[in-house]
Amino acid sequence: MPDNGKILIVEDEFIVANDLRHILKKAGYTVCGIAVSVEQAYELIDEKKPDWVLLDIMLKGQLTGIDLGKELMQKKIPFLYISANTNASILEAAKVTRPYGFLIKPFREKDLFVMLDIASYRYNIEKERVPDEDVPAQPGMTGDSPAAREFMEQIRIVSPTETSVLLTGESGTGKELAARTIHRLSSRSNKPFVVVNCAAITLSLIETELFGHEKGAFTGASQKRHGKFEQADGGTIFLDEIGELPPDAQVKLLRVLQEKEIERVGGDESIKVDVRIIAATNRTLEREVAEGRFRLDLYYRFSVFPIVLPPLRKRQEDIPPLVYHFLEKYAQKNGLPAPSVSEDAMQQLAQYSWPGNIRELEHLMERYVLLYAGSEIDHIDLPLSATLTEESIAVPGKTKTMDEMERTHIMNALQAADGKVSGPGGAAEMLGIPAPTLYSKIKRLGIKQAYK
Template identity: 50%
Template sequence: MNSESAVISSNKNPGILQPGADELPIHEKNTEQLLSINRKMAMVADKAKLSIAIRGIFIHTTQIKKYYVSIFDPERTSLNTYLFDFGPGFVNLPQLETLLSVKSLKDGIIDRIMRSAGPLQFDTDRLVRSGQAPSYVQLWKQTGLKKVIASNLIYGGEPMGIIWIEPHLMNIKLAEALCIPVAAAISNILAKQKIQTQTQEIFNLKQNLENENLHPPAQMQSMTNYGEIVGSSESMRAVYQLVSKVAKTQSTVLIMGETGTGKELIARAVHKASIRKEKTMIKINCAALPPNLIESELFGHERGSFTGATERRIGKFELANKSTLFLDEVGELPLELQAKLLRALQEKEIERVGGQAVIKIDVRIIAATNRDLMLEVQKGNFRSDLYFRLNIFPIVMPPLRTRKEDIANLANYFLHKYAPRSLKKLPAFSSKVLKQLTAYSWPGNVRELEHLIERSIVLTPGAVINQINLPGISEDGTARGNVGSHIKTIDEVEREHIIAVLKYCNGKVAGIGGAAEVLKIPSTTLNSKIRRLNIKKEHRLK
């Protein structure tokens, strides 16, 4: 009988070889080998050492040259390659670990192994000829595995995975006995990794708590009386004082500051603390509408006043009667409309487009802009009389780079805001990430920070956010390299960011997956910015 006579083919299952009558039992030498294997496996502490130990054991005791181990995913729906060794002369195939993984446990091979009380031996050529072999069997053939012994790895009564071995001088009974110490070693390594991960998470959470980094939402909101506004820096305390002074009055408020500093939040705070708080604050973004529609949006129109005006429409001024009208991006208003706005503010009355009736209004005005309106007046882009009419009580929002002491509190506020929406366990920030956040200059201010935190929550698999990518900031929180002598303007930064997002969205502006959705702004606002920043079609595509 030749060397392959120890196994015979099963007619019922082509390609699966059953133990032959003349297969040798485990003899005394094998018993000594198993005792040595158990001792070596008991000393294994990590995956790398396990691979070395298995290779050493197989080569010196059984002359096996190729093996790999697959373990179940947590849901036990697939098998993923845990480690493999096909010998020192083996040229690795691309993505071999992925290709050896098994997506279905009912492929005619895995399910048979799982039902088997002992190891099974497979003939690769017979499996391929049967025409029913899964794709990973073709890989066996490519890698030179003519026959494969497969056995369940079971520890503590729980199936863990499967070990696949190239039989050489391997006795199947010996293969079955080898599975016990291998399964125990893998179980110990996985348990140790889990404990290490949990210990690290606890350490990071404790470190954050000791640094007074984590603040429950109630604590963060108690920093101010204005809900969503977070910050206890000196510059923000000055803003709160101005809000508390002007809120109870009827004075017009002009909120100035860079894009993303939170001007609308301050407008809401003024309204909510005013005597008009029982009515909804009405908002209009002056940059979001084309010039020919802004007048109708502000003052309303009568039916038939222009093409498309099929019915009477109430404007924002009338909607805001007895309440507050928030004019966002007021610096973008065309000159011809500035005169009409000035008249409405001075006379406290309006006329609908196409109408003759004068409508009295009682509206409190809060305006906001990221432009230097005095400079725009000097350039002739903004009426001086309207500027002085709006600039009765100015509030200047500080940029985030000037109030770095607020960054950790803001980051944690957004953490508590967005983690529940992502259906994730609330993570924490590592001290390294907090240092990076504080070192960054934040050209997009609080809005940029908010979007970064939301994105980081989605990308972070564990309980600690310990990696974040900020331009110009190294991992230790220091400035990286020479940023150059040119300091970009907000418009330059905004233009570059919008172009990058448009390219990411393949030029799509509106709708699901469009740039407006990614940037979380109305598509009309984005179109206005595209025109203002001179972003051409050729800039939008990759």
């Protein structure tokens, strides 16, 4: 953060706000005021013209920090959230305002300064971006909706840098496609792109998969093995489902990020690796950190540049181009004519909630190319329970938690797949995740519906 940057603290707990002021001033920062409510913050923003805002979520008065965050985003005033709130729906709403960081109470002085440094780094990257430069089209990432334009702009900004990236969003929103696009637009594009699904690897094998092992490291290790990080040397590694990593693997991953080196299982030699890391998760990592399941220092390393990929139901205007893209793709692949889609059928697709997001749409279009005999698709067979209705759309005060939404999406996918989890046409394929991951989610979310 610039030495002359003025910071406004918006925090209604006097002790916390005063401690923050002293910590920042001692470190050489300028604190231009403290506000206890959004209304007071508006006055100080107009009067003091702060360069940065440190913002709590729950404040005095009717308005929350998220309300202020929306205004700051519109005014292009960078800010960071400082909050103890771990409610999943509130955290997701906070992310939509695109803060430059999220500090979880209680925190250490070191944590605060790490987040300020990360925020400054992100801000400078965005300031230095070249205007009016489009992201080259990537198959499966077609879209002109505001939501699509926003995340593609973020991809364009971060791709040329060496920054670690965190992709968040529901299953099937295209996180791997986004990671491949970032790699393709980077200076590492002619080097390896290695994909690792952290949820699909058993706990006993995660470390050897990521970091490799020496001959004789354990029973059955008959020869030395290079792990995924060595395989990705010079290129990019995509760690999908990063929230599923166990604590021991998190510690070793942190070392890779900090020291740029690994140790194979059973070895004592440090091996330098030059790898850019892109991680992805459909979990709310802020909540995982607050509840002790994900390391705070690792979260900071990954949150340098977070990109939120919106669910398909929030970018409905992108459905027609995606539909025709997938119809053409699978028609060419199978040497078949691509059918057109009637207005009524396209309306059906627009009204569906897409629990499996883009991946579900892709698989549905593939099936229609292979199985539909006509030249125009005039009707789409979709589960009625997953159609958007007034009751299923979130309203103020009734927002579902992420776990509740994920549970509903999985149950809808199971119903659409007639209870089948794995294999062709199964719910796992529909949702775009490995079957072991889906079984794990079914167990964690307490889904009792019969499946096979």
